[in-house]
Amino acid sequence: MSRSPLCKPWEHTLTRRQLLGAAAGTAGTIGLGGLGGLVQPAVAEEMKQKEKQVLFMWIDGGMSQLESWDPKPNTQFGGPFRAIPTSVPGVHISELLPRSAKQMHHLAIVRSMCTQDNSHSAGVGRIQRGDPKNRGVTYPYFGSAVAKLMGPCERKLPPYVWVKPGSSGFIHQDAGFLGPKYGALAFGDGKPPENLLRPDTVSEADDAARQKLREAANRRYGELRRPLANDANSYVYDMAQTLMRRSDLFDTSQYDPRDVQRYGTHDLGRHTLQGLKMLEAGVRFVKVNSYGWDTHGDNFNGHLSLMDKFDQAFSAVVEDLADRGMLDHVLVIAMSEFGRTPRINGHVGRDHWPEAWSIAMAGTGLKRGVVAGATNDKGTFVDTDEYDIGHMFHTWFRCLDIDAFKVEYDNGGQPLPIAHDDMQPITAVLA
Amino acid sequence: MPHRVRSLSYLRVLAFAGLVSGSPVLGSIAVAEELLHQRIDKLIAASAAGDLAARAEDGEFLRRVYLDLAGRIPSVAEARAFLDDMSADKRTTTIDRLLASEEYSTHMAEAFDVMLMERRGEHDEWMKFLQTSFAGNKPWDQLVREILAPDAENEAARGAAFFYTKRLERYGQQDDDMPGLVRDVGRLFLGVDVQCAQCHDHLFIDDYKQEHYQGLYAFVGNATIRTDQPFPAIAEKPLMKEVEFTSVFVQVPKSTGPRLPGGEEIELPLFKAGEEYEVPPDRKTNSPGVLKFSTLKILAEQLPRAENEFFNRNIANRLWWLMMGRGLVDPLDMQHSGNPPSHPELLDLLANQMAAHKFDIKWFLRELALTETYQRSGRLPAEGTVPPATSYRAALEKRMSAEQLLRSVLEATGESTRVREEKEGAPKFKDVADRFNKALANPPKEPELEFAPSVKGALFLSNDTLVLSLLERHEGNLVDRLIKLDEADAVAVELYLSVLTRRPNDEERADVREYLDQNGDRREAALGHLAWALLASTEFCVNH
Numbered sequence: 022m023s024r025s026p027l028c029k030p031w032e033h034t035l036t037r038r039q040l041l042g043a044a045a046g047t048a049g050t051i052g053l054g055g056l057g058g059l060v061q062p063a064v065a066e067e068m069k070q071k072e073k074q075v076l077f078m079w080i081d082g083g084m085s086q087l088e089s090w091d092p093k094p095n096t097q098f099g100g101p102f103r104a105i106p107t108s109v110p111g112v113h114i115s116e117l118l119p120r121s122a123k124q125m126h127h128l129a130i131v132r133s134m135c136t137q138d139n140s141h142s143a144g145v146g147r148i149q150r151g152d153p154k155n156r157g158v159t160y161p162y163f164g165s166a167v168a169k170l171m172g173p174c175e176r177k178l179p180p181y182v183w184v185k186p187g188s189s190g191f192i193h194q195d196a197g198f199l200g201p202k203y204g205a206l207a208f209g210d211g212k213p214p215e216n217l218l219r220p221d222t223v224s225e226a227d228d229a230a231r232q233k234l235r236e237a238a239n240r241r242y243g244e245l246r247r248p249l250a251n252d253a254n255s256y257v258y259d260m261a262q263t264l265m266r267r268s269d270l271f272d273t274s275q276y277d278p279r280d281v282q283r284y285g286t287h288d289l290g291r292h293t294l295q296g297l298k299m300l301e302a303g304v305r306f307v308k309v310n311s312y313g314w315d316t317h318g319d320n321f322n323g324h325l326s327l328m329d330k331f332d333q334a335f336s337a338v339v340e341d342l343a344d345r346g347m348l349d350h351v352l353v354i355a356m357s358e359f360g361r362t363p364r365i366n367g368h369v370g371r372d373h374w375p376e377a378w379s380i381a382m383a384g385t386g387l388k389r390g391v392v393a394g395a396t397n398d399k400g401t402f403v404d405t406d407e408y409d410i411g412h413m414f415h416t417w418f419r420c421l422d423i424d425a426f427k428v429e430y431d432n433g434g435q436p437l438p439i440a441h442d443d444m445q446p447i448t449a450v451l452a
Numbered sequence: 453m454p455h456r457v458r459s460l461s462y463l464r465v466l467a468f469a470g471l472v473s474g475s476p477v478l479g480s481i482a483v484a485e486e487l488l489h490q491r492i493d494k495l496i497a498a499s500a501a502g503d504l505a506a507r508a509e510d511g512e513f514l515r516r517v518y519l520d521l522a523g524r525i526p527s528v529a530e531a532r533a534f535l536d537d538m539s540a541d542k543r544t545t546t547i548d549r550l551l552a553s554e555e556y557s558t559h560m561a562e563a564f565d566v567m568l569m570e571r572r573g574e575h576d577e578w579m580k581f582l583q584t585s586f587a588g589n590k591p592w593d594q595l596v597r598e599i600l601a602p603d604a605e606n607e608a609a610r611g612a613a614f615f616y617t618k619r620l621e622r623y624g625q626q627d628d629d630m631p632g633l634v635r636d637v638g639r640l641f642l643g644v645d646v647q648c649a650q651c652h653d654h655l656f657i658d659d660y661k662q663e664h665y666q667g668l669y670a671f672v673g674n675a676t677i678r679t680d681q682p683f684p685a686i687a688e689k690p691l692m693k694e695v696e697f698t699s700v701f702v703q704v705p706k707s708t709g710p711r712l713p714g715g716e717e718i719e720l721p722l723f724k725a726g727e728e729y730e731v732p733p734d735r736k737t738n739s740p741g742v743l744k745f746s747t748l749k750i751l752a753e754q755l756p757r758a759e760n761e762f763f764n765r766n767i768a769n770r771l772w773w774l775m776m777g778r779g780l781v782d783p784l785d786m787q788h789s790g791n792p793p794s795h796p797e798l799l800d801l802l803a804n805q806m807a808a809h810k811f812d813i814k815w816f817l818r819e820l821a822l823t824e825t826y827q828r829s830g831r832l833p834a835e836g837t838v839p840p841a842t843s844y845r846a847a848l849e850k851r852m853s854a855e856q857l858l859r860s861v862l863e864a865t866g867e868s869t870r871v872r873e874e875k876e877g878a879p880k881f882k883d884v885a886d887r888f889n890k891a892l893a894n895p896p897k898e899p900e901l902e903f904a905p906s907v908k909g910a911l912f913l914s915n916d917t918l919v920l921s922l923l924e925r926h927e928g929n930l931v932d933r934l935i936k937l938d939e940a941d942a943v944a945v946e947l948y949l950s951v952l953t954r955r956p957n958d959e960e961r962a963d964v965r966e967y968l969d970q971n972g973d974r975r976e977a978a979l980g981h982l983a984w985a986l987l988a989s990t991e992f993c994v995n996h
Contacts, residue, residue, distance in 0.1 A: 190907055193895065201904055203896075215891075216911040220921060227981060230967075234985030237958035237963060242991040245831045246836055250849045256903045292574040296662065 031391045071175050073385055075306045075344075076290075076296055078335060079149070080237055080353040082141065082314030085361035085371055086400070088115050088324040090379035091132045098363035101321055109134040109390040113150040117328035120336035121381075123439045126390040127328055127343050129149040129450040133394025135407035136359060141315070143359030150197065151414035158432055159197035163417070164306045166439060168203045169196075169430070170423055176303035177263045183308040184299070185209040189214055198432050202253070205308065210288070211295045213271035217264060232262065267302050268296070287331040293334040297341055300351060309334075314357060318368035331355075338382050352420045353383040363401045377403045380413065386420025386452055393449035411441025417445045455757060488805055489822040495798040496825045496844050503822075503833035504642075505846035510535050511954035512996070513543060513827055517868060518953075519852065519995045520775055521821065523559025524859035526866075528950040529698050535955075547821045557587035558814075562855040563774065568599075568640055573700040573898045574619045577611030577683045584608055592767050592811035593756040596641055601752035604678070604685040608688040611995035613684040620686070632897070634669045639757060643766035644713055650698040658761035659788035661715075662699055670695045671751040676926050680738035690728035693749050710747045712754055714762060721745050728922040754774030758807035762787065769793075769801035771813065775820040777848030778841050784901070794842035830996040853893040856883055861987060864951040865922040866929035877926075879918050903994050913988050923980040934979045940965035943979070951986040 036431040087093055091102040094117040104113040107125030114122055116129075121128070137152070150160040161169065169182035183192065183205040189212060193204035193267065208214065219228055235258065243251040276294060284290035289311040296307040311331060316323035335355055342348045360378025361371035377396045383389070394405045418425040418440055425440040457926035486494075497504065508516070514534050518526045526534070529599040536632050550556055569578070598606075601659040602613035636646040646654070646665040655662035662969035670691065694707035711717040723744065733741035739941060756763055765787060773779040780793040780802075784896075793799040802816075807813050821824055830847040832838060839845040852860065862868040894900045911920055923975040925931045930950050937943045944964035948956040956964065964982060971978035986992055 087620065190895075191906055193898070199896075201906075206907060214911060216908075218914040219915055220917050222917075223915075227977065228914075231981040231984050231988075234967065234982060236965070238985055238989035238991060241960070242989060245835065246996075247832070247841075247846075247849065250994050250996075251990040253903065254993055257905045257907050257910040258914075258988065260907050261914060264907065264911075265914075273963045301964045428706060 035340050045238055052442070054064050055061045071352060072303075073171070073353045074174070074300050074304070074347075074350060075164075075417075075421070076300060076338065076384075077164060077306065077308045078293070078331075079352070080308035080314050080331065080355065080356065080357040081145070081310055081312045082316075082332070083359050083361050083373055084314055084327075084357045085316070085320060085324055086132070086377070086379040086396075087361070087363065087371075088321070088328060088373075089378070090114055090118075090130045091396055091400060092116075093363075093396075093398070096399050098399055100372065100399070102324075102363070108254045112390070112392055115328070117324060118332045119340070120332050120363055122382075124339045124343070125338050127383045128325050128390065129387040130392045131382070131394055131408060131447065131450060132396060133403040133405050133408055134360070134375075134378045134380055134381045134410075134413075135403045136375040136378075139359060139375050141358060144373075144375065148356075148358045148410050149195075152410045153438065153441060157308065158435075158437065161199045161203060163197040163414070164308050165196040165199055165203040166295040167421070169199045170418075170428065170439065171305055171421065172420065173260075174303040174305050175422075177259055177262055178267065178299075178302060178304045179206045179264065180305040181205045181308070182304045182306070183310075184211050184295050184298055185308075185310055186210060186288045186292075186312060190391065191396065192285055198437075199430070204218060208295075209273070211271065211292055213268060213294075214264070217271070218448050219265060219270055228265075232258070240272060256409040270298055270302055278385060280337075281409055284337045285330055287330045290334045290337075292340050297338055300342075301345075304415075316361065317366065317372055320361065320369060320371040322363070335381070342384065344378075348384040352386065352417060353382045354417065355382070356380040363399060364418060377401060382450070384420070386422070387450055388452050393447055408442070408447055409444060411444035412441035415444055415446040419451060460709070486946070487822075488801075488819040491801060492798060492819070493824045495795055495984055496823075499795060500843055500845050502837070502839055502843065502845055503828045505833045507846065508827050508829040511955070512829060516826075516995060517543075517854055519850075519860070520821070521547065521559065521817065522553060522555040523856050524555070524863050525564060525951075525953055526865075528946065531949050531953045535949075543827065544822065546817060548921070551818055553928050554587070556814075557583055559856075565854075566893075566900055567770070568615060568636075569618065570899055571893055573896075575611065575614045575684060578614035579611070581609055581611035581614075581790055586813070587811065589814045591811055592806075593763075594811075596756035596763075597752045600637070600641075600748070600842070601748045602684075602686060604681060604683075610685065616672075616675055616686050617684040620675065620677050623768040624934055630669075630673065633672055633675075636664060637672060637751075637755075638664070638713065641766060642713060642760075642762040643764060643769060643781065643785055643787040645785040645803060646713065648728055652701050657786075657788050657790055662697060663706070663708050663711065664713040665955060666695050666706075667699045667708050667715075667717065668920060670708060670710040672880075673745045675748060678738075678740060686748075687733075688743055690723070690743055690745065692723075693726075694720060708781055709749060712751075712760065712762075715754065715760070717749060718747075736835075740959070756810075756811075761803065761840070764803035764807045765799060767811065768806045768816070769799060771806075772802060772820065773828055775817065776844060777850040778844075782842075782860060784899075784996065835958040847996065849902060849903060852993060852995050853900060854888045856995070857892055857993070858888040858939050859991070861919070861922065863890075864930065864987060864992070865983065866950065867922045867926070867931060870926060870929065872937055877989060879921070883920065886919060887912070888917065891916070905993065910988075920980075920984075923983055925976050929977060930983055932981050934983075935975055939970050943968065946984065947979075947982060951983060952989075952991055 022289050034109065067316040087098065087100055092102065092113065093099040094102065094104050103116045103123055105116045105119065107122040108111055108126045111127055136148065138147050148163040151163065153160040164181040174178040181203065187209050189209035190207050191204055192199035192207050195205045196203035237256050239251055275292065280294055289309065292309040296309045299307045315328060321422055341355060342351055342353065343451060359373050359375040362374040366372055377400065394403065394408060396402065399402045416427050428439055430437040486572055498539050504779050510530065514531060518524060533912050534546065561579055564582055565579065597617045598609045598847055599612045600612060602616065604610050616633065619636065620628045620630065621701060622628050631647065631650060635645060637642045638646045644660065646660050646668065648661050649665040651658045653662050673695065674689040674691055676689065678687045694709045696705060696707045698705050707718050709717050729741045730744050731742040733739060758764060769779045769781050770784055773784055780795050780799045780918060781787050781791065806816055825844050828847050832850060841848055862871055871881050871884060873882055892909050923931060934943050934946055937946060941961055942954045944961040947964065948954055948960065967982060968975065
């Protein structure tokens with residue numbers, strides 16, 4: 022009985038205000054309830070015009086801040102790697118990020134992350150859900166939150182796509198109380214979803230004709246009916262149609278070989294390049310991820326190999342987004358659930374360290390070429406203001422022009438804040 | 453005069469209800485003379501606060517009642533026969549015929565499998581247990597008793613242990629799901645979700661205490677999987693001491709013996725070490741032994757019985773949800789004083805009646821199907837106003853399970869026989885079923901309560917070659933029948949009756965004619981498209 026899959030440890034940190042303010046919310050109101058968002062609130066209408074988008078690079082297991090954005094060479098815990106100068110005078114990052122160093126003038130780094138959970142099981146969820154604390158409901162991951170608050174882009178591609186290693190599927194769990202519709206459409210290894218391709222027996226014209234017949238049938242059915250089921254059913258067919266039209270997104274054989282080399286032929290490189298194509302095609306929120314960063318043993322060789330892949334993919338996509346002018350409307354975030362301990366353990370590894378770590382960002386709403394916050398000389402703790410994940414959610418929502426102090430979720434009548442209500446955006450990185 | 457007999461026996465049972473449930477006998481004699489379905493309608497009408505939708509048209513009713521009681525839409529022949537039947541009691545006779553059919557037990561077994569296992573996995577012995585239970589109209593209390601204290605010696609019912617074993621299974625790095633098991637015993641049989649009270653009293657629901665979770669845990673916490681049997685089976689270790697727990701908020705150690713929510717704590721007998729067993733376990737024969745004090749047996753005695761209001765209300769509410777599309781208590785597993793039912797008096801009535809009728813599921817479903825509430829149209833009574841779901845003023849749309857969709861697609865396309873009998877060239881039923889489940893069922897542990905269409909499902913129905921093959925011409929199937937009809941109007945009627953259990957209106961007839969005219973040189977393909985469009989439509993994909 023040591024563990025419960027449903028009642029997460031982070032839900033147990035309560036403030037008095039939240040206890041008093043909490044209503045009898047439950048996670049049970051999903052499905053059609055969640056589809057209320059089909060009719061986007063006014064704020065989403067406004068958002069759509071701007072077509073802001075997100076690329077979220079999730080580094081699963083914990084990237085070491087000391088081997089990346091916050092090196093402390095020649096100190097007690099600094100490890101063997103040097104710091105190198107970047108395209109921004111005075112800013113140094115780890116030598117394991119040589120390509121990203123050249124893109125530093127586009128980046129905004131936060132070096133003073135101080136979060137709560139030092140276990141993966143708690144951290145992965147808590148961080149990506151923005152730690153809303155105990156509201157009696159499971160909060161959405163950032164991608165689901167954006168899918169809900171902003172909806173799909175005009176081109177009607179699914180709003181939340183996850184290009185990931187492993188299997189495909191619809192990761193509805195990400196959506197929490199928002200309802201499964203806002204989950205992630207996951208493309209395992211970037212492969213197309215099952216049944217994406219129209220079989221040869223149905224020509225394009227025939228498909229269009231039968232879809233038109235289907236739409237007519239739905240229109241008739243919808244007269245004098247509750248709208249939700251019919252809207253939802255029409256909506257998933259629209260989305261399926263859009264995806265079918267863009268099946269080229271999954272045809273990686275058409276990619277420029279030079280791009281493939283630049284991003285890297287490894288999973289993260291290929292998936293990030295595909296993520297860029299998804300953004301260009303009009304997906305609202307693209308998540309890519311890299312597994313295997315939990316370097317409790319042999320941290321330095323581990324990071325030597327892992328950081329190279331990350332550096333390749335991250336720098337390439339930032340460079341390309343900047344070249345295409347897309348950084349003006351795309352927010353890029355690269356982060357883990359925590360950093361790694363300054364102390365080097367007996368296995369030459371670093372353990373979990375939520376006390377002082379870094380996040381790298383770029384793009385819309387952010388200053389370019391800045392570093393916010395600092396750790397102490399040894400890199401053990403934060404020396405400046407500490408930022409928790411709630412601060413980051415506020416910051417990102419601000420970048421996306423969503424007012425987190427005004428916009429709320431409506432969980433079947435229960436109003437819920439979209440970001441931690443005791444926290445603020447980090448003005449030091451906001452443009 | 454079967455009608456009269458029914459109401460007499462009903463009166464006898466009422467008196468029994470007063471004794472059994474300890475609740476006040478329900479109203480005066482005058483009220484008691486009414487049948488349950490009439491009383492339901494009165495209570496719903498009394499609080500409707502707005503126009504009621506019209507009575508569902510025959511086709512709408514027939515489709516709904518077939519889906520709810522037989523798990524599929526009616527065949528075109530069944531639809532025609534019903535629509536052309538002029539007898540006044542045709543709805544009632546249809547309800548009774550469906551309840552008596554073999555398809556009823558198959559459908560109920562599938563519906564309760566989805567409800568109780570929530571897509572955790574499949575097992576033939578479990579399905580056999582459910583199927584025989586519903587075929588024999590096993591009372592719900594007995595069915596639950598067999599689940600809570602599974603008997604490996606009872607071949608017909610031993611599969612019931614799957615409820616435990618699947619949750620206690622370990623695979624890969626996944627530990628057993630004991631918290632999930634405790635939670636599900638509460639959720640599925642009592643309608644209370646005490647999961648959030650595992651480590652402290654529930655934060656927002658005053659009724660849910662940590663004692664409730666821990667008390668339930670004391671009952672089932674010692675269950676383990678038996679690996680010596682080819683069928684699902686469990687063993688039980690003796691409970692030697694009370695379950696000790698501490699709230700993470702109030703650091704005061706507490707303990708409890710087995711205890712149901714709202715029930716008394718059960719005292720633990722003291723046995724000397726080695727004397728806990730009536731029949732000691734035997735490693736040589738792999739016999740798990742027989743405990744003198746089995747908490748599972750006590751759970752099976754105490755939970756499913758008429759004195760347990762949570763138990764009565766839970767099953768009444770779940771069966772109501774199954775037929776009406778929304779629980780009187782919603783969510784289904786959130787029975788507590790802060791979440792009152794939409795119709796408190798009605799839920800009391802249903803729960804008491806369920807107990808009074810000895811948990812006769814078939815009787816209960818029949819009464820629900822006979823209500824005007826059930827037989828109302830899903831078309832809204834007036835333009836511009838959407839009555840609240842809690843009012844039941846218009847029928848609610850219900851999700852069709854992957855199983856219902858599969859059987860309905862086969863029925864609509866006229867492929868049911870060919871696929872079931874695995875005729876040459878036909879896909880195997882199991883293969884088709886697996887594909888439907890993969891594309892349309894929820895992921896494991898996700899209750900299937902509401903219509904929740906997905907892109908995956910849309911792509912499946914649009915492009916899956918097996919689905920599309922059902923719309924190619926095979927002897928006697930829908931497209932074959934349509935192709936043989938010369939008149940576009942006859943095509944439209946046959947098509948709509950087959951797929952949507954109703955005749956087309958003028959506009960729909962005109963559309964069919966126009967599409968066929970445009971595609972005169974490729975009739976088979978055109979008919980396939982027309983049929984596909986209806987199969988993919990909302991009208992087909994929800995139970996309305």
